[in-house]
Amino acid sequence: MKNKRTVLVTGGCGFIGANFVRLVHAEKPGWRVITLDKLTYAGNLKNLEGIAEGESYRFVRGDICDGELVASLFRTEGIDTVVHFAAESHVDRSITGPGAFIRTNIDGTFTLLEAARQSWLGGKKKVAEPCFLHVSTDEVYGSLGATGKFTETTAYDPRSPYSASKASSDHLASAYFHTYGLPVRITNCSNNYGPYQFPEKLIPLIFNNALNHRALPVYGDGRNIRDWLFVRDHCEAIVRVLDKGKDGQCYNIGGNNEKENIEVVSLICDLLDAKLGCGTSGQPRRSLITFVPDRLGHDRRYAIDATKISEQLGWQPKATFERGIEETIDWYLANRQWVEDIVNGSYREYYAAMYKQLASGESRPKINRREEQQ
Numbered sequence: 299m300k301n302k303r304t305v306l307v308t309g310g311c312g313f314i315g316a317n318f319v320r321l322v323h324a325e326k327p328g329w330r331v332i333t334l335d336k337l338t339y340a341g342n343l344k345n346l347e348g349i350a351e352g353e354s355y356r357f358v359r360g361d362i363c364d365g366e367l368v369a370s371l372f373r374t375e376g377i378d379t380v381v382h383f384a385a386e387s388h389v390d391r392s393i394t395g396p397g398a399f400i401r402t403n404i405d406g407t408f409t410l411l412e413a414a415r416q417s418w419l420g421g422k423k424k425v426a427e428p429c430f431l432h433v434s435t436d437e438v439y440g441s442l443g444a445t446g447k448f449t450e451t452t453a454y455d456p457r458s459p460y461s462a463s464k465a466s467s468d469h470l471a472s473a474y475f476h477t478y479g480l481p482v483r484i485t486n487c488s489n490n491y492g493p494y495q496f497p498e499k500l501i502p503l504i505f506n507n508a509l510n511h512r513a514l515p516v517y518g519d520g521r522n523i524r525d526w527l528f529v530r531d532h533c534e535a536i537v538r539v540l541d542k543g544k545d546g547q548c549y550n551i552g553g554n555n556e557k558e559n560i561e562v563v564s565l566i567c568d569l570l571d572a573k574l575g576c577g578t579s580g581q582p583r584r585s586l587i588t589f590v591p592d593r594l595g596h597d598r599r600y601a602i603d604a605t606k607i608s609e610q611l612g613w614q615p616k617a618t619f620e621r622g623i624e625e626t627i628d629w630y631l632a633n634r635q636w637v638e639d640i641v642n643g644s645y646r647e648y649y650a651a652m653y654k655q656l657a658s659g660e661s662r663p664k665i666n667r668r669e670e671q672q
Contacts, residue, residue, distance in 0.1 A: 302328045302329065302330075303326075303328070303329045303330070303378060303379045303540075304329075304330045304332070304375060304376050304377055304378050304379065305322070305329055305330065305331050305332070305377075305378075305379040305380070305381055306332050306334060306371060306372075306375070306377045306379070306380045306381070307319055307331055307332070307333050307334070307381050307383065308334050308335070308362050308380070308381070308382045308383055308384035308406075308410065309334075309335055309341070309362075309382075309383035309384030309385065310331070310333030310334065310335050310346070310357075310383065311333065311335040311337060311341040311342055311343055311345050311346060311357075312335070312340050312341050312342075312345070312383060312384070312496075313340070313345075313490070313492075313494050313495045313496060313499075313529070314383055314433070314490055314529055314532060314533070315333070315335070315381075315383040315384070316342075316345035316346055316494050317492060317493065317494060317529045317530060317532075317533050318381065318383070318533040318536060319331055319333060319346060319349065319355075320346070320349070321530065321533045321534065321537065322537070323349050323354070323355065325537075326537070327354070329354070330353070330354050330355070330356075330375075331354065331355050331356075332355075332356045332357075332358060332371060332375050332377070333346070333355075333356070333357045333358065334358050334360055334362065334368075334371065334384070335357070335358075335359065335360075335384070336359065336360060336361045336362070336384075337359055339496070340387075340388075340496045342494075342640065343357070344636060344639070345494045356375075358371065361406075362384050362402070362406035362407075362409055362410055363401060363402065363405050363406045363409050364409070365409050365412070365413070368409055368410060368413040369413045369416065369417070371413075372413050372414065372416075372417035373417065376425075377414075377417065378418075378425050378426065378427065378428045378429070379428065379429045379430075379431070379540065380410060380414055380429070380430045380431065381431045381433065381536065381540070382407065382410055382430070382431065382432050382433055383433050384402065384406060385402060385403050385406075385433075385464065385467075386398050386399040386402045386403055386460065386463070387435075387460065388460070388498055388499070389437075389458050389460045389461075389593065390498070390593065391460075391498075392458055392459035392460035392463070393458065393459065393593070393594055393595075396459035396463075399459050399460055399463040400459075400463055402463075403460075403463035403464055403466070403467050404463055404466045404467055404470070407432070407467035407470055407471065408470055410430075411430065411470060411471060411474045411480065411482075414428070414430050414474075414480060415474060415478055415480050418480070418481075419478060419479065419480065427481075428481050429481050429483060429540060429545070430471070430474075430480060430481060430482045430483070431482075431483045431484075431485065431536065431539060431540060431543075432467065432468065432471040432482060432483070432484045432485070433485055433487070433536065434464050434467065434468050434484055434485065434486045434487070435461065435464050435486060435487060436448050436486050436487065436488050436489075436525070436550070436552070436600050436602055437456065437457075437458070437460065437461035437464065437597065437600065438454050438455075438456050438461050438464050438465040438468060438486065439452045439453075439454060439455060439486075439600075440454070440455030440456060440457055440461075440597065441455075441457060441597035441598050441599060441600070442598070442599040442600060442601055443598075443599070444599070446601070447552075447601040447602060447603035448486070448550060448600070448601065448602055448603060449550065449603045449605075449606075450486075450547075450548045450549070450550055450606055454468075454469075457595045457597055458594075458595055458597075468484055468486075471484055472484065472546075472548075475545065475546045476546070481545040482545060482546065483539055483540075483543045483544070483545060483546075483547055483548075483549070484547075484548040484549070485535070485536060485539055485548070485549050485550075485551050486548065486549075486550050486551070486602075487527055487532055487535075487550075487551040487552070487602075488524065488525035488526065488527045488551070488552040488553055488600060488601075488602045489524040489525065489526050489527060489600070490526075490527050490528075490529045490532055491526055491527070491528065491529065491622065491623065491626055492528055492529030492530060492622065492625075492626050492629075493529070493626065493629040493630075493633075494529075494636075495529075496640065497637060497640055497641055500559065500562065500563075501562065501566065501623070501626065502630065502637070503515075504562070504563050504566050504567075505566055505570070505627060505630050505637075506630075506637055506641065507586070508566060508567055508570050508583045508586060509570060509574075509630075509631075509634075511577055511579065511583070511586065512586065513586055513588040514563055514567070514583070514586045514587045514588060515588055515589075515590045516559060516560060516563055516587055516588065516589050516590065517559070517589075517590060517591075517592050517593050517596060518589070518591075518592035518593075518596060519560075519589070520558060520559045520560030520563070520587075520589065521558050521559070521560065521598075522558065522559050522596060522597070522598055522599065523556050523557065523558050523559075523598070523599040523600065523601070524556070524557065524559070524599075524600050525552045525553055525554070525555060525556050525600055525601045525602050526553050526555040526556075526557055526562070526619050526622070526623075527551065527552060527553035527555070527602075527615065528553060528615065528616075528617035528619075528622035528625075528626075530616075530617070531553065531615040531616055531617055531622075532551055534613070534616075535549075535551045535607060535613045535615075536551075538607070538611045538612070538613045539607070539611065542610075542611045542612075543611060549606060549607040549611070550602045550603060550604050550606065550607065551602065551604060551607060551613075552601070552602025552603070552604040552615070553602075553615045553617070553619070553622075554604070554615055555615075555618070555619035555622075556599075556601055557619060560587075562623075563587060564584055564587075565620075565623060566583075566623070566627065567582065567583035567584045567586070567587075568582075568583075568584070569623070569624060569627050570583055570627065571583055573627070573631065574631075
């Protein structure tokens with residue numbers, strides 16, 4: 299495949315999107331990137347500071363549901379590749395306000411697919427080697443028991459409005475391949491972590507609270523398990539799917555790092571204690587752990603089998619969780635102003651609504667140390 303691409307990156311100012319744009323900017327100099335982002339609460343232009351607009355990069359503020367805008371970008375920019383990150387992605391928000399997830403994740407994906415179909419298959423000018431890469435999640439598969447992993451043939455069983463909306467968008471993308479021959483590829487990733495992640499997600503939330511010696515909210519018993527994927531590894535996998543993947547195929551992307559939530563929280567506490575000391579109280583940050591009522595429909599365990607992308611495309615995650623989380627914590631410590639700018643009034647209101655007992659001064663008993671060591 300030729301090196302030159304003109305790539306529309308939706309949600310390019312969000313967490314994973316911004317890391318992808320930065321990777322492409324550094325390692326794919328022949329690619330032109332057009333970032334389309336609505337700049338909702340999770341989109342931040344500061345995530346792409348240092349990337350100047352010019353021949354290889356352009357930023358467009360807009361909504362993926364705006365059909366006229368999307369169609370005009372395909373027409374004027376000559377888009378031949380779409381990497382579709384833009385999504386409402388936080389499960390808690392989908393429980394309290396599912397409508398936005400239906401609109402963005404389903405209607406927005408439909409708008410993009412239609413624009414690509416009209417441009418690539420219905421236009422007079424043929425587009426050489428186009429590709430629509432739809433970025434999705436392992437949450438579409440539902441919840442696992444104590445054993446087993448999700449594969450590309452696992453039946454869909456979404457359990458939240460978020461995962462249901464992503465499952466719907468996956469099916470739409472697949473249908474456009476089978477019905478119209480649109481060159482679609484789908485990736486389903488495990489939980490990402492790394493620089494630029496919005497602080498409502500577990501790792502940056504715990505970092506920020508622990509840094510400031512605030513209560514560390516942990517859902518339920520803290521034993522929910524996720525497969526953690528360093529964001530740079532994920533972005534490298536996406537580039538590999540663009541370069542070597544096949545149309546109509548799905549690729550699971552995992553980090554081979556299954557961890558209980560309480561393990562993750564405890565490790566962040568220990569890293570901060572080691573780097574900064576325990577603070578004026580002298581108490582280790584683990585003492586701040588506070589259990590809160592479990593999330594509705596909280597999936598117990600996710601785990602990705604990434605054999606297909608490994609064997610067929612030669613991709614493997616590079617970062618162990620221990621190395622990746624330390625690099626992440628070091629980034630947040632070096633960019634404290636970025637965190638402070640993000641944690642504004644609207645986020646504080648959201649946080650208080652999600653963790654009411656913390657806002658009111660109530661709490662559940664601290665973690666049982668004997669249980670933690672089992």
